[in-house]
Amino acid sequence: MKNEAVNPGVLYLVATPIGNLEDLTFRALRVLKEVDLVAAEDTRHSRKLFSHYGITTALTSYFAHNESVKGERILEMLRQGKSVALITDAGTPAISDPGFLLVRACRDEDLPVTAVPGASAVIAGLSVAGLPTERFAFEGFIPPKSTARRKLFKTLSAEKRTLVFYEAPHRLVACLADLMEELGDEREIAVVRELTKLHEEVFRGTASEALAHFAQGRVRGEIVLLVGPAPEEQQQETVQEALLRWRRDTDLPMRQIVKEVARQFGLPGSDVYKESLKLRDEDQA
Template identity: 70%
Template sequence: MSGVKGGTLYLVSTPIGNLEDLTFRALRVLKEVDLVAAEDTRHSRKLFNHYGITTSLTSYFEHNEGEKGARLIEALQQGKSVALISDAGTPAISDPGYLLVSRCRDLGIEVCAVPGPSATVAALSISGLPVERFAFEGFLPPRSAARRAAFALLRSERRTTLYYEGPHRLLAALKDLQLEVGETRLIAVARELTKMHEELFRGTVAEALDHFGRERVRGEIVLLVGPAPEEKPAGTVREALLKRRQECDLPMRQIVKEVAKEFGLSGSEVYRVSLELDGEGD
């Protein structure tokens, strides 16, 4: 693969714990670009020292995004190559970067992803929760009222939902979650991903409160809340068929299809019940 191109912003994913997770491509890009913008240069210096990266570092974090972003844009427009990294994982995902990327897109500056570690994807992949559909909500609000409002939306949510949370607030978050969705909802808590003391807890909200209430919680947290259980329809298949036949003019084939989906049954099972109704003459 050719070297980096001038006038290009590279979003480079860095390890979330284990330094061995830096990709070969990420290492090459970090060594070849003209400048690396890091969320915390002191933190990133450890990575650079480990891999012998000597590229110039500059800070780019939440509170200097406006001023520093303008300088980075100027460097890019002058034909320099710039890499953006966060303290861990993929830049712009609950980390600084969105504003810079948006501005580059507006100005026609090329933006290139250098994929790699992501706490969200790592946690989801090992959680044992449904992964076909999921939602990432970023960091949970620090105050209980706002957390409860966020959790209240999960009462009928059919996707696995992920949040970032600090270890000092995990128990409070779990208590709020229990108040809003109940103690039996299946969840997972990923802690210290890729590090020596990595832990993946999977169980109900009540079990999580018991588990993490035993001792002080340490490490960065990904909280995953499983989908709400499907509500069982009231009444019987026979009653549902009768009700639909009386209330609508749909052909019986369509009614059978809808009732089968509602009860989680095969169409043939519901069709047999419909034939019994026909035999009874309603």
């Protein structure tokens, strides 16, 4: 008699609260209670959440240094039809936290993976910071060493999207000093601290203002650091240089060149036309 095929279990990526325990969703609570195993970044931390909600599901640790060993065990459980929930200490699994390798392995084997969305410090911080949100880039944790930090900030200095980072509280002041050196005193930034907790703080201002503010005392709590888009570069080319460039590089008549340069500089066509007359006079001199 042949063995019946076993339907694989599901790997659930369950978002947990980033501070306030009330931010656990109804669905997340149900999944954590129903799965066969919960793989947690730190079981000691997760037991507090479990105790608060009366969750009795078995816990196992799954963190950066045991990903390969524990990952294979979890995969075997999924192959056998058992379901597993992956959680991190706070927020969404696999986002600057363990989980990516496990998800990739599941995808490679066509094992089901589903998200149980919820809290994310990246999105929560961006939503309350007051910086542009149309386009943004998450850059993860900032390097701990000053040289690497400054290199990173220099590389991103011209970025036109809002940048989102994670930073440790004891490095924030040094980080802001390096940021100010590479991006300038007036670069707009926001520091979001202790999101959803009792002492939540959102500071928005220039890099120099932030440094002065946080240098006053010991900084505590989880931090999301956001950097506003680089300011638009000022026009370096003069109107006459632009007229000369268009005349040199195109076959357009001067009348059309004047229109194009006026559009480029946001000037009245009559003003640009006067500049074109100066060029004509110079040509005839």
